[in-house]
Amino acid sequence: MDSSAALTPPLPAAAAPDIAWLLVSTALVLLMAPGLAFFYGGLVRAKNALNTIMMTLGAFAAGTLAWSLAGYSLAFSGDGAWFGDLGHLALTGVGLEPRGTVPHLLFFAFQATFAGITVALVAGALVERMRFGAWLAFSALWTIVVYAPVCHWVWGGGWLADLGALDFAGGTVVHVNAGAAALVGALALGPRRDWGRQALLPHSVPFVLLGAGLLWFGWFGFNAGSALAVGDAAVVAFANTLLAPLATLAAWMALDAGRTGRVTAVGAATAIVVGLVAVTPAAGFVSPRGALAIGLVAALPSYFALLARGRSRLDDSLDVVAAHGLGGLSGALLTGVFASAAWGGTPGLLEGNAPLVGRQLAAVLATLAWSGLGTAGLLRLVAAFAPLAVDRRVEARGLDVALHGEEAYGSGEGAILVLASAGPSHDLPAPVLSAAESGRA
Amino acid sequence: MKLIVAIVRPDRLNDVLEALFRADVRGLTLSRVEGHGGELEAVQTYRGTTVKMELVEKVRLEIGVSEPFVDVTVEAIRAAAATGEVGDGKIFVLPVESVVRIRTGERDVDAVTPVAAPAVAPR
Numbered sequence: 329m330d331s332s333a334a335l336t337p338p339l340p341a342a343a344a345p346d347i348a349w350l351l352v353s354t355a356l357v358l359l360m361a362p363g364l365a366f367f368y369g370g371l372v373r374a375k376n377a378l379n380t381i382m383m384t385l386g387a388f389a390a391g392t393l394a395w396s397l398a399g400y401s402l403a404f405s406g407d408g409a410w411f412g413d414l415g416h417l418a419l420t421g422v423g424l425e426p427r428g429t430v431p432h433l434l435f436f437a438f439q440a441t442f443a444g445i446t447v448a449l450v451a452g453a454l455v456e457r458m459r460f461g462a463w464l465a466f467s468a469l470w471t472i473v474v475y476a477p478v479c480h481w482v483w484g485g486g487w488l489a490d491l492g493a494l495d496f497a498g499g500t501v502v503h504v505n506a507g508a509a510a511l512v513g514a515l516a517l518g519p520r521r522d523w524g525r526q527a528l529l530p531h532s533v534p535f536v537l538l539g540a541g542l543l544w545f546g547w548f549g550f551n552a553g554s555a556l557a558v559g560d561a562a563v564v565a566f567a568n569t570l571l572a573p574l575a576t577l578a579a580w581m582a583l584d585a586g587r588t589g590r591v592t593a594v595g596a597a598t599a600i601v602v603g604l605v606a607v608t609p610a611a612g613f614v615s616p617r618g619a620l621a622i623g624l625v626a627a628l629p630s631y632f633a634l635l636a637r638g639r640s641r642l643d644d645s646l647d648v649v650a651a652h653g654l655g656g657l658s659g660a661l662l663t664g665v666f667a668s669a670a671w672g673g674t675p676g677l678l679e680g681n682a683p684l685v686g687r688q689l690a691a692v693l694a695t696l697a698w699s700g701l702g703t704a705g706l707l708r709l710v711a712a713f714a715p716l717a718v719d720r721r722v723e724a725r726g727l728d729v730a731l732h733g734e735e736a737y738g739s740g741e742g743a744i745l746v747l748a749s750a751g752p753s754h755d756l757p758a759p760v761l762s763a764a765e766s767g768r769a
Numbered sequence: 770m771k772l773i774v775a776i777v778r779p780d781r782l783n784d785v786l787e788a789l790f791r792a793d794v795r796g797l798t799l800s801r802v803e804g805h806g807g808e809l810e811a812v813q814t815y816r817g818t819t820v821k822m823e824l825v826e827k828v829r830l831e832i833g834v835s836e837p838f839v840d841v842t843v844e845a846i847r848a849a850a851a852t853g854e855v856g857d858g859k860i861f862v863l864p865v866e867s868v869v870r871i872r873t874g875e876r877d878v879d880a881v882t883p884v885a886a887p888a889v890a891p892r
Contacts, residue, residue: 522783525783525787526783721780721852724780724781725780726780729811729813733811733812733813733814734813734814734815735813738813738822739803741803741824742803742805742822742823742824743813743820743821743822743823744820744821744823745818745819745820746812746819746820746821
C-alpha cells in the first residue's frame with residue numbers, strides 16, 4: 329500500500345508548534361460557522377430562524393465539500409496567473425508531505441474552512457426568501473467558480489500575489505468577494521414581500537450578540553492562523569484582531585449615541601463584525617496602533633451605508649454588502665495606508681510607498697468584477713433549472729415550517745405522534761378534526 | 770355597538786392591519802392564539818419522529834366599533850384575510866352592552882370613537 333509512502337518524508341520536529349497552532353486555528357475558524365449562523369439567525373424573524381441557520385451552515389457544508397472536490401485544486405495547484413490546475417482534484421496528492429512547515433493535508437483543511445465561511449457570508453443577503461436547494465447548488469458552484477480563482481490570485485501564486493497586493497487573511501478574498509456576491513444576489517433575487525411595507529426586525533438580539541462573540545473568538549484562528557506558523561506574524565495578527573474591533577465598537581457607539589441618543593446592541597454586534605472584517609487584510613502587516621486606526625476609520629463607511637441601505641430599494645437582508653463588502657474594501661485600502669515593514673508588511677502609504685494603495689485598489693476592483701459577474705452568471709444558471717425564490721405564500725408562512733417542516737419555537741402543544749407503521753388505528757381523525765368537519769367549530 | 774372578534778392566519782395579519790387602517794378603523798387588541806379550524810394538519814419531523822400539528826397558530830383581533838363601522842370592519846378583515854383555503858379563520862360579531870373609556874370615563878359610542886394621539890416624532 330502507499331499509505332506508508334504518504335507518511336514520508338516526515339516534517340522536522342521543529343515544525344510541531346506550527347502544526348499544533350494550525351490545528352487549533354482550523355477548529356477556531358470552524359467555530360465561525362455556527363457563530364455566523366446565530367448572528368444571522370438572530371437578525372431574521374422567528375418564522376425564518378431555522379432556515380437562516382440552515383442556509384448558513386448548509387452553505388458552509390456545500391462550499392467546503394465543493395472545495396475539497398475541485399476548489400482547492402483550482403486555487404492551490406499549479407502557478408498560473410488566473411487559475412490553478414486540476415492536479416489536486418478530489419484531493420489527489422494531498423497527503424502528509426510538507427507544505428510550508430505543516431502537512432499538506434492540514435494546510436488544505438485550514439483553507440477549506442475559509443472557503444466554507446466565505447460563501448456562508450453571502451447567505452445573509454438572500455435569507456427569508458431563497459429556496460434552500462437552489463442556495464445549496466449555488467453555494468457549491470460559487471466556491472469553485474468564484475472563490476477558488478480569487479483565492480488563487482492572492483494566496484495561490486496568482487497575479488495579485490505577483491503584483492504585490494497585500495491580503496493577510498482575506499479582506500479581499502473573503503469579504504469583498506462575499507460582499508460583491510451579496511449585492512448581485514440581493515438584486516437578482518429581489519426584495520422580500522414585506523420589504524418597504526413593514527419593519528423587518530431581529531427576532532433574537534441575544535443570538536446576534538452571541539453570534540458576534542463567537543465570530544470574534546473564531547476570528548483569532550482566522551487571522552492569527554493565517555500566519556501559517558507560530559511566530560511574530562501570528563502574534564501581531566492576534567493582537568490586531570483584538571484591537572481593531574474595539575476601535576470600531578467605540579466609534580460605532582459614539583455615532584449611535586450622537587444620532588439617536590441611544591447605544592444599540594445590534595449596532596454593537598455589527599460594529600464588532602465590521603472591525604474584524606476591516607482588520608482581516610491588515611492583521612499581520614500593520615502595527616497595533618495601525619490596527620486601532622483601521623478599526624476606527626472603517627466604522628464610518630459601513631455605518632452610513634447601513635443607514636442608507638435601510639431607506640433604499642436594495643433588500644440585502646442582513647447588510648452583507650455594508651458590513652463585509654464595504655468593511656473589506658475599507659480594510660484593503662487602509663492596509664495600503666498603514667502597512668509597515670517593521671510589523672511584517674511591505675511599506676505602505678505612511679512609509680512613503682503610495683503605489684501600494686493603488687495595488688490594493690486593483691485587487692478590490694478585480695475581485696468586485698469577478699465576483700459580481702460570476703455570481704450573476706451562476707444565479708442565472710441555477711435559475712434555469714429551478715426557481716431561486718420561494719412562493720409568496722411560503723414566504724408569508726415562514727420558511728421554517730414550509731421548507732424544513734420544523735419550527736424554531738414550537739410550543740409542543742397539539743402535536744400528534746404519527747407512527748411509521750401506522751395502521752388504521754393510528755389514522756383515525758382526532759376528535760377536534762371531526763368536530764370541524766361536522767361544521768360545529 | 771358591536772365587538773368584532775376575528776381569528777385570522779398570522780401570515781395575513783399585515784394585510785388585515787393595512788386594510789383596517791385604510792378603512793379608518795382604529796383601536797384594536799391583538800393576541801396570538803392556537804387553534805383549529807378544520808385545515809389539514811401540518812406535518813413536521815424531528816429526528817425521525819413525525820408529528821401532525823393539530824393546533825396551528827392564529828391571530829385573534831378584537832375591535833369595539835359603533836354601528837356604522839360594523840360592516841366596514843367585517844368586510845375589510847374578510848377581504849384581507851381570505852386566501853380561499855380551509856383555515857382562513859372566522860369573524861364573530863357580538864352585541865356589546867356598554868363600553869367605558871378608562872382615561873376619560875366616556876361611555877358607549879363616545880368611548881369607541883377614536884381620538885388622535887400625539888404624533889410620534891420620526892427617528
